[in-house]
Amino acid sequence: MNLNDVRKLLDAKICVGEEYLGRQVETCCGSDLMSDVLAFTKCKTLLCTGLANMQVIRTADMTDLCGVILVRGKLPGEDMLKEAAQNKLPIMSTEYTLFEACGILYSNGLRGCSRKAEEQ
Amino acid sequence: MSDSKSVKMHYDVAGDDFDRAGEASAGLKRLLQKIGVPADIIRRIAIGTYEAEMNVIIHAGGGQVDAEIFPEETVVYIADQGPGIPDIKLAMQEGWSTAPDHVRQMGFGAGMGLPNMMKCSDDFDIQSTVGSGTNIKMKFKHISEDL
Numbered sequence: 001m002n003l004n005d006v007r008k009l010l011d012a013k014i015c016v017g018e019e020y021l022g023r024q025v026e027t028c029c030g031s032d033l034m035s036d037v038l039a040f041t042k043c044k045t046l047l048c049t050g051l052a053n054m055q056v057i058r059t060a061d062m063t064d065l066c067g068v069i070l071v072r073g074k075l076p077g078e079d080m081l082k083e084a085a086q087n088k089l090p091i092m093s094t095e096y097t098l099f100e101a102c103g104i105l106y107s108n109g110l111r112g113c114s115r116k117a118e119e120q
Numbered sequence: 121m122s123d124s125k126s127v128k129m130h131y132d133v134a135g136d137d138f139d140r141a142g143e144a145s146a147g148l149k150r151l152l153q154k155i156g157v158p159a160d161i162i163r164r165i166a167i168g169t170y171e172a173e174m175n176v177i178i179h180a181g182g183g184q185v186d187a188e189i190f191p192e193e194t195v196v197y198i199a200d201q202g203p204g205i206p207d208i209k210l211a212m213q214e215g216w217s218t219a220p221d222h223v224r225q226m227g228f229g230a231g232m233g234l235p236n237m238m239k240c241s242d243d244f245d246i247q248s249t250v251g252s253g254t255n256i257k258m259k260f261k262h263i264s265e266d267l
Contacts, residue, residue: 034227038167039236043160051227058142059227062149062166064159079139 001025001110003067003090006046009104010094012069016081017090023066027117028110030102034059041065041113048101052076057083065089071098127155127189133173135181135202138226144185145170148196155189158264165194165260168240171233172198172256178223179203180253193242196258204250212238 004021007014014021026044031037032051041047043064049056052074060068067090070076076084076091084091094101111117129151131144149166157165169185176183180202187196205211212234219229238244243259 032227033230035230035232035236037227038171039232039239043163053226054139055141055226055228058146058170061146062142062163062170064163 001105001108003046003092005108006067006069006105006110007092009108010069010092010096010101012092012094015070015076015091015093016084017067017088020067020088020090023090025066025110027113028102028105029113030098032098037063037065045113046105046110048098048105050074050098052080054079054083056080057087057089060084060089061087067092069094069101071096071101127151129185129187129189131185133176133183133185135177135183137177137182141174141177142170144173148185148187151187152189152194157189157194157262160264161194161260161262164240165196168237168258168260169196169198171237171240172196172258174228175233176200176202178219178228183253192262194260194262196241196256196260198256198258199253201253204253205246205248206250208246208248 003023025046028046029041030048032049034055037059041063044066046067047065048069050071052070057080070093073095075093133144145166148169152162180200183200185198210216214235215231217229217231223229241258242261245257248254
């Protein structure tokens with residue numbers, strides 16, 4: 001699955017980084033806790049989150065996330081957009097909740113980052 | 121880069137400045153990319169340094185991030201002159217945190233920072249004195265895990 005497939009499935013609005021939507025998504029993480037994103041994700045992970053602040057962008061940069069989905073219709077601020085553009089990080093916004101967005105992606109074949117998910 | 125030389129980086133990190141939080145780690149990441157360190161190693165260095173940088177901002181009122189990049193390894197030093205950690209063994213436990221609510225609302229303070237620094241680095245050392253501050257040294261070998 002690539003980011004454009006994700007966009008279609010979640011009926012998401014592209015906030016920044018349209019040119020990177022061909023990027024492959026290997027795993028997905030749904031969390032508002034950046035500590036967990038830092039501890040448990042792999043590179044090329046898509047993050048679905050209800051948190052819309054600069055720490056999401058910085059965490060995405062450190063962990064080499066392939067993109068960020070903001071749930072519940074949240075939108076990034078100007079500072080987030082600027083930093084994301086610099087970091088080549090695509091951000092999209094969906095009206096679905098975190099649970100719904102993750103459920104849709106999971107039911108379409110995307111898997112999580114845990115060792116248990118790897119074993120399946 | 122020759123064997124006898126290293127590249128050094130220094131950042132002063134301001135306490136409670138969450139707008140700039142992560143700039144030192146991002147700066148180190150860009151430098152490592154420029155030098156040509158493997159991407160999976162850079163990811164571990166960036167995550168470990170970012171966790172430490174956030175701790176300095178959240179708990180210590182600021183500090184210093186220094187890195188020395190050798191051909192075979194990167195060494196990161198994080199120093200602060202904050203309150204120190206009374207019980208390091210307890211602080212190393214996953215889930216143990218003293219972070220205030222406003223930090224948790226930003227997505228941090230889950231008590232994963234120190235254990236994650238240890239997990240990301242090949243060698244981890246922490247020294248802390250109550251009332252004087254904390255010093256962390258992390259070594260990261262430039263050898264990919266899959267080799």
